[in-house]
Amino acid sequence: MQTYIVFDLETNGIGSFRPPSQTITQIAFIKFNSDGEVLDQYSTVVKGATLVNSLVPSVKITMKQIKNEGVEPIVAYTRFLDAIDDDMIIYAHNAEFDVNLLKRALQDTTLEFPNNKIICTMKNSSNYCKIPKTGYAARYGGYKWPSLSELAARLNIENDNHNFHDALYDCQITKECILRGKQIGLFE
Numbered sequence: 001m002q003t004y005i006v007f008d009l010e011t012n013g014i015g016s017f018r019p020p021s022q023t024i025t026q027i028a029f030i031k032f033n034s035d036g037e038v039l040d041q042y043s044t045v046v047k048g049a050t051l052v053n054s055l056v057p058s059v060k061i062t063m064k065q066i067k068n069e070g071v072e073p074i075v076a077y078t079r080f081l082d083a084i085d086d087d088m089i090i091y092a093h094n095a096e097f098d099v100n101l102l103k104r105a106l107q108d109t110t111l112e113f114p115n116n117k118i119i120c121t122m123k124n125s126s127n128y129c130k131i132p133k134t135g136y137a138a139r140y141g142g143y144k145w146p147s148l149s150e151l152a153a154r155l156n157i158e159n160d161n162h163n164f165h166d167a168l169y170d171c172q173i174t175k176e177c178i179l180r181g182k183q184i185g186l187f188e
Contacts, residue, residue: 003039005031005084006091006174008167009098010061013053020101023049025061027076027102028167031083036179040083043168045069046076058165077102077111084114091187093148093174095120119187121151121177128186129154148173155180 007029011022028043045061047070053059084090092098095118103113122145129146137144148170152159157176163169181187 002034002089003031003085004033004089004091004178005029006171006178007080007098008092008170008174009101010165010167011059011101012049012051012061013056013059014049014051017097020097020104022101024073024076024101024105025049025052025059025066025070026167027080028171029080029083030168030171030175031088032175034182036175041168041171042079042083043171044071044076044079046071046073048073060165073105074109074111077106077109081111081114084116086114086116088116090114090116090118091121091174091178092118093121093151093170093177094145095122121174121181121187122146122148124187125151125154125177125181128181148177151177 009024010026012025015021024046026045030038031040032038045065047066049066052063099113099118106113126143126145129150131144131146131150133144149159149161149164152173155177157173157180159173178187
């Protein structure tokens with residue numbers, strides 16, 4: 001039976017998106033099989049950030065949480081990487097950002113991000129969601145990349161908008177999107 005892993009990162013909201021230079025504040029993953037059975041899951045606050053941008057609504061992890069609950073980055077990253085099997089497909093919503101941010105965080109370690117197949121639920125669902133681009137982006141063809149909440153809504157997956165941007169909650173919703181999307185051939 002095929003197994004998959006979905007992961008998500010949350011950051012301190014300080015730095016750039018391209019290339020990603022923010023500091024990881026939370027990592028979570030869910031490892032599951034094609035029946036949706038959860039085989040392993042993990043979520044933790046990660047030490048390392050010295051400041052968080054509390055003005056960005058998506059930044060929910062506080063400095064107090066990082067200080068009191070955070071684990072050393074190497075411990076968190078090792079836990080995630082050890083859960084990845086050689087033939088496993090890795091999923092993420094906005095995979096380019098999450099994968100590259102984690103690769104950047106691994107640069108000064110002996111750990112390496114695996115060469116597994118990676119599927120981005122955000123980029124692979126834009127033609128399915130068909131959300132028109134607006135503003136300057138409307139000059140270019142195609143549709144906008146859907147947020148996780150937009151993809152979940154399009155797939156009729158119940159969710160709570162107030163819980164997004166918690167890495168584990170985002171993994172749970174992404175997992176449901178993957179399972180529903182695979183039923184209609186969206187994430188092959």
